[in-house]
Amino acid sequence: MSASQIPPILTNLTTGMLVGERIAESRRTVGDLVGYWSDPEAARQGGDALLYGTQTWMPAEDGVEGAILWGNTVLMPGSVGGEFFMTRGHWHEKLDRCEMCVTVSGSGLLVLMDESRNTWVEQMSPGSTHYVPGNLAHRTVNTGDEPLVFMCAWPADCGHNYGSILELGFGRRFFVGDQF
Ligand code: NI
Numbered sequence: 551m552s553a554s555q556i557p558p559i560l561t562n563l564t565t566g567m568l569v570g571e572r573i574a575e576s577r578r579t580v581g582d583l584v585g586y587w588s589d590p591e592a593a594r595q596g597g598d599a600l601l602y603g604t605q606t607w608m609p610a611e612d613g614v615e616g617a618i619l620w621g622n623t624v625l626m627p628g629s630v631g632g633e634f635f636m637t638r639g640h641w642h643e644k645l646d647r648c649e650m651c652v653t654v655s656g657s658g659l660l661v662l663m664d665e666s667r668n669t670w671v672e673q674m675s676p677g678s679t680h681y682v683p684g685n686l687a688h689r690t691v692n693t694g695d696e697p698l699v700f701m702c703a704w705p706a707d708c709g710h711n712y713g714s715i716l717e718l719g720f721g722r723r724f725f726v727g728d729q730f
Contacts, residue, residue: 556609566622566699566701568605577603578638580630586638586718588630588723594616596630604639612707617706625658625690625698632725636661639689643709649682651703656698659730661720663687669721671730674700684708687715691724 559570580596581624588592602625610617628635639661642649651660660680661669664687672680675688682688692698724730 552611559607561620561622561701563654565700566624568607568617568622570607570621572608573605574606574608576606580628580635583636583638585668586636586719588633592631599628600626601628602626608706613707613709615707617705618703620701620703622654622699622701623690625656625692625700627656627692627695627697629726632727634658634691634693634724634726635692636724637689638712641687641711641714642684643706643711644705644707645685645707647684647708649684649688649704649708650680651682651700651702652679653677654699654701656692656696657694658698659689659691659693659724661689661722661724663720667718667721673730674698687720689715689720693724716723 559568578592580599580601584590584593602623604621604623606619608661626635653674653676655676657700659675660674661671663669
């Protein structure tokens with residue numbers, strides 16, 4: 551099949567779930583992110599609990615210049631040592647590669663950080679649509695009591711750098727009871 555013959559898929563606009571061909575899935579548990587939490591021991595005890603799942607529609611391979619990928623994330627509600635459930639977060643390796651996200655359901659925060667580690671948030675609620683400039687690290691946090699579901703579109707060649715987030719984190723953490 552050539553690149554001009556990509557069959558459409560279905561995006562369920564109520565649930566955010568994708569159905570069709572070329573859809574990759576992944577899951578992360580609380581324990582998978584053990585080094586990212588403020589309380590690693592609590593994360594070890596949380597171990598196998600589902601933290602988030604993703605589906606990614608890959609009309610092109612990862613890394614193809616000019617291609618766009620589309621996917622969902624379902625970030626579960628909960629906390630680890632009082633810290634709200636969150637995604638790992640990343641920088642794009644190519645800092646001019648931007649991303650766009652729209653919230654399907656739930657409530658939470660899109661956390662953004664610049665290269666000087668200034669960190670701020672955008673509120674996520676159904677329909678909120680977010681533009682992530684390529685030079686900002688980004689992570690999502692579920693501050694609600696139901697799954698936070700959102701869709702994103704991003705350039706296939708943006709690259710993902712998780713290492714510096716693991717090492718340094720973001721400039722701010724988000725705990726139950728805090729005001730955002
Ligand atoms: Ni990204």
